[in-house]
Structures are given as structure tokens and as C-alpha cells.
Amino acid sequence: MKLTDFDTLTFDCYGTLIDWETGIFDGLRALLHRVKPALTRDQVLEAHARHESSQQRYTPGKRYQALLAIVYKRLAEEWGVSYTHDECIAYGRSIRDWPAFADSADALRYLKQHYKLVILSNVDNESFTYSNAKLRVEFDAIMTAEDIGSYKPSPRNFEYMLEKLGERGIRKEAILHTAESLFHDHKPANEFGLASCWIYRRHSQTGFGATMDPGSQPKIDFRFDSMADFAKAHQEALSGK
Template sequence: MQLTDFTTLTFDVYGTLIDWESGMVAGLQPLLERTGRNLNRDQILEAHARHESSQQRYTPHLQYRLLLAVVYKRLAEEWGVTATHDECLAYGDFVKQWPAFADTAQALVYLKQHYQLVVLSNVDNESFAYSQRKLGVEFDAVYTAEDIGSYKPAQRNFDYMLEKLGERGIDKSQILHTAESMFHDHQPANRNGLANCWIYRRHDKQGFGATMNPGDMPSVDFRFNSMAELAEAHRQRV
């Protein structure tokens, strides 16, 4: 199997292209300053992952920025501090300010010359519009949780993506699903028989950060520690 075997890259965005962990920690600072606790970065992210995943199961219809507002409220309760409704909403809106990884835009510009680029993301459309401005390319298709009415790793999200791409003549054998999260993306990629590429942004860290522990680790067909490494590996094949 070679990178040049595929016509289409389907991307997770947050954690893969956008540095959501840094964005989360920055957005949570007002709350963290009131906790009086000495929480380290991974403790913060793991608590966030737990509440986010739970909320996505219970309210799959909720737009992501509004779901993040609920996560902020749950974190405040867990950490024993108060948060106003406006503060919760402000945290949800902060997703628009989450930064792209430094290598993302340049890598996408290169990859756009060789593949169709498709987004499958647990985000709402308004928030993604702000993120896309940081990513440097126009995607060939964008499928969001808001479009689908559920959140990855739900099978519904992958069914939707495969149906819509199939309508455009793109068979799943042509797709390389490219993502950081084992829980949200690589487990369902395995389940759906999709070739997959792990962008292991947390290669120098322990644990799973802002994503849930997947349990049994999925298999991956390619692994790179950054988007820049993916682009360079392709460049060496053409």
C-alpha cells in the first residue's frame, strides 16, 4: 500500500489540523484560575474529553459550540466553582480562535495538488468557517456533525460520508482517512474497511489527551507525527 494509491484524503480537523488541545486549555483559563487546584494539562484535557464524549452521546443534535458550553458548565461543577451562562457560551464560541498547527496550511496546499480533500468533523458549520480560514485551502467537501446530526465515532457519520462520496463516484477503496484520534476516527475507519493514516500529534506525550481512550488500539496503515511528514512522504513517492 502506497500513499499514491488514493485519490481522496478525508480529514478529522480538530486535533489533526487544528490544535484543539492548546485552544481548550487557553479557553478554560478563566475557569482554571478560580479552581485553586494544581491541575496539569493532561488532567484538564482528560476531564474535557470525558464530559465532551458524554454530552455528544446524550445530545447528538446539539451544535458543537453549544455543546462546548455545556462541557464548560460540567467542568465548573466538577471543579467546585461557578460559571455564568455567558461564560459557558463564550467558551463555546472560543473554538473560532483555536489555532492551526504550524505545519498544517503548507501541507494541505501541497496535498491539494494530488488529492481531493474532504472534512469529516465533529463541529458546527459556523465554527468551522472560522477554522477553515486558518487552513489555507478550500476543501472539496465538508461534512460536519451539524450536517449529520450525530458525532463521531457514531457509525452514522461514516455512513453519511461514504454515501455522499459514493454519489460523486468515489469508492471507499480510493479514500485514506487521515486523523489523530484513535477513538473518534481510527476505530470506525477499521470498522468500515477504510485505509487510514494516523497523524500522531501526541507522539511526545502520554495518554490520549482530549480524546477518550479507545481501549483496544486500532490498526493503522500509515503513521506520521505531523502533516508536514505526510506531505514529505508523498513528495518522495511522486
């Protein structure tokens, strides 16, 4: 199997292209100042992952920024600190400030020359527009949790994506699903027989950060530590190195 065997890349966005762990932690700073004793970054991210995943199961049709407002409330309650409704709403809107990884935009511009680029993301459409502006590329399709009415790793999200791409003549065998999260993306990609590329942004860290433990290691066809490494590997594949 080679990177040049595919003509379509389907991307997770948050954690893969957008540095959501930095965005999450920065967005929670005002709340964290009230927490004693102080929590580590990974403790914060792991608690966030737990409440976010639970809320996505219970309210799959809720827009992501509204869902994050509930996560903020649950975190404040767990940590025993005060909060206001306005703070919850502001945290949900903080997605627009989440930064792109430094290599995402350049890598996407390069890959756009060789692949169709598709987003399959646990986000709402309004919030994604702010992220898309940071990524500076025109995606061939953008499919969000708001469009579908559920959140990954629900199989509905992958069924929807494959149906819509199939209507455009894009075969499953031509798709390489590219993501950081083993839980949200690689395990369900395995279940649907999709080839997968792991952008292992947390390669220098332990644990799963803002994503849930997948429970078992899914099959991975390609692994790179960054989008820049992915783009470089594609260049080398083209040149026959």
C-alpha cells in the same frame, strides 16, 4: 499499500489540522484560575474529553459550540468553582480562536495538488468557517456533525460520508482517512474497511489528551508525527524513494 494508491483524503479537523488541545486549554484559563489545587494540562484535557464524549452521546443533534457551553458547565461543577452562563457561551464560541498547527496550511496546499480533500468533523458549520480560514485551502467537501446530526465515533457519520462521496463516484478503496484520534476516527474507520493514516500529534506525550481512550489499538496503515511529515512522505513516494 502506498500513499499514491489513493485519490481522496478524508480529514478529521480538530486535533489533526487545528490544535484543539491548545484551544481548549486557553479557552478554559479563566475557569482554571479558580480551581485549587491547580490541575495539570492533561488532567484538564482528560476531564474535557470525558464530559464532551458523554454530552455528544446524550445530545447528538446539538451544535458543537452549544455543546461546548454545556461541557464548560459540567467542568465547573466537577471542579467545584463558580461560573456564569455568559462564560459558558463564550467558551463555546472560542472555537473561532483555536489555532491551526503550524504545518497544516502548507501541507494541505501541497496535498491539494494530488488528492481531493474532504472534512469529516465533529463541529458546527459556523465554527468551521473560522478554522477553514486558518487552513487556507478549499476543501472538496465539508461534512460536519451539524450536517449529520451525530458525532464521531458514531457509525452514522462514516455512513453519511461514504454515501455522499459514493454519489460523486469516489470509491471507498480510493479514500485514506487521515486523523489524530484513535477513538473518534481510526476505530470506526477500521469498522468500515477504510485505510487510515494516523497523524500522531501527541507522539511526544503520554495518554490521549482531549480524546477518549480507544480501549484497543486500531489498525493503522500509515503513521506520521505531523502533516509536514505526511506531505514529505508523499513527495518521496512520487519520486520513488
